[in-house]
Amino acid sequence: MNKAMIFGVWVGIFGCGPSTVANPDSDDTGISVSVLPERFSAGGWHTCAVNFEDDLTCWGGNNMGQAEVPADLGKVSSVAAGTTHTCAVTTEDLVACWGDNEFGQSAAPENLGPVVSVSAGVFHTCAVDTDGEVICWGSDDHGQSTVPEDLGPMLSVSTGVFHTCALDGAGAVVCWGDNEYSQLNVPDNLGNVVSISSGRTHTCALNAEGGLACWGGNLDGQSTVPHYLGPVAVASTGEFQTCAVDTAGVLTCWGWNEDGECTPPENLGPVVNVSVGARHTCTSNAAGDLTCWGWNEYGQCDVPESSAE
Numbered sequence: 001m002n003k004a005m006i007f008g009v010w011v012g013i014f015g016c017g018p019s020t021v022a023n024p025d026s027d028d029t030g031i032s033v034s035v036l037p038e039r040f041s042a043g044g045w046h047t048c049a050v051n052f053e054d055d056l057t058c059w060g061g062n063n064m065g066q067a068e069v070p071a072d073l074g075k076v077s078s079v080a081a082g083t084t085h086t087c088a089v090t091t092e093d094l095v096a097c098w099g100d101n102e103f104g105q106s107a108a109p110e111n112l113g114p115v116v117s118v119s120a121g122v123f124h125t126c127a128v129d130t131d132g133e134v135i136c137w138g139s140d141d142h143g144q145s146t147v148p149e150d151l152g153p154m155l156s157v158s159t160g161v162f163h164t165c166a167l168d169g170a171g172a173v174v175c176w177g178d179n180e181y182s183q184l185n186v187p188d189n190l191g192n193v194v195s196i197s198s199g200r201t202h203t204c205a206l207n208a209e210g211g212l213a214c215w216g217g218n219l220d221g222q223s224t225v226p227h228y229l230g231p232v233a234v235a236s237t238g239e240f241q242t243c244a245v246d247t248a249g250v251l252t253c254w255g256w257n258e259d260g261e262c263t264p265p266e267n268l269g270p271v272v273n274v275s276v277g278a279r280h281t282c283t284s285n286a287a288g289d290l291t292c293w294g295w296n297e298y299g300q301c302d303v304p305e306s307s308a309e
Helices: none
Strands: 040-042 046-050 056-060 076-081 085-090 095-099 115-120 124-129 134-138 154-159 163-168 173-177 193-198 202-207 212-216 232-237 241-246 251-255 273-276 280-284 290-294
Touching: 040 076, 040 280, 046 076, 046 085, 056 076, 076 115, 085 115, 085 124, 095 115, 115 154, 124 154, 124 163, 134 154, 163 193, 163 202, 173 193, 173 202, 193 232, 202 232, 212 232, 241 273, 241 280
Parallel strands: 040 273, 154 193, 232 273
Antiparallel strands: 040 046, 046 056, 076 085, 085 095, 115 124, 124 134, 154 163, 163 173, 193 202, 202 212, 232 241, 241 251, 273 280, 280 290
16 A cells, blocks of 8 residues: 655646555655646656656656656656656746657757647657747657647647647647547537547547547547546546546546556545546545556556655
């Protein structure tokens, strides 16, 4: 049983034995991680989180150096864990990436200026700069890094494996890249979308009324939103699975579950955010507890203890 208490939180709207929710009365403390979605991220074989001092910690698989945070990184405002690489936005709004760079996914353009967000996929990476421009780099064999010429200013971007989706200020979603599984065929009736998340071959969009819609690959049911799911506060897609937190804090996951990634711990309780990796899932609750479960071969579910006194 792995305990991790996050002893300070910002509440906001991202097998192995589970890392269970810490007892609020316990003296055990883990890393201090904000519950905001961009402050922790479940990747392929690793997990990363940013504490209240804006320091980044990564753990789990490190075969390509993806969990080895650069010593000179400095303070971080957000993190995106890809499959075997990691990208972070510093408090100076600059992008830094490390880990696997076989396809150039860790080589951010030299002329990339300040950004508001970054998304790390498998073979490519995309960021949105302060002007709303989407910039992508890395593999482009399916056009996933070729941003449409007529794309206007965007609020956010989400990278899948061979496709990319972006959200504009009017709540509209635009996708490009591979369309083998219809992952680019954005439904017409989404409503005013407020957030998006792209998995391996599927994408999900959450609208302002709490309605969740998913499309694309559905071999494991990852795009079939449960009919009983109520209004959603936040959703996250993994490789072949999807998880959503409803407005009551109840987590629901569906799709691929071979490693238990879609089976939350029985004592999880209400949560405020979720981040789904390739085959593991992490959540945070309002008390500040970070909990991870699913595939744990590389320790990606083992939330580290804090070294702070």
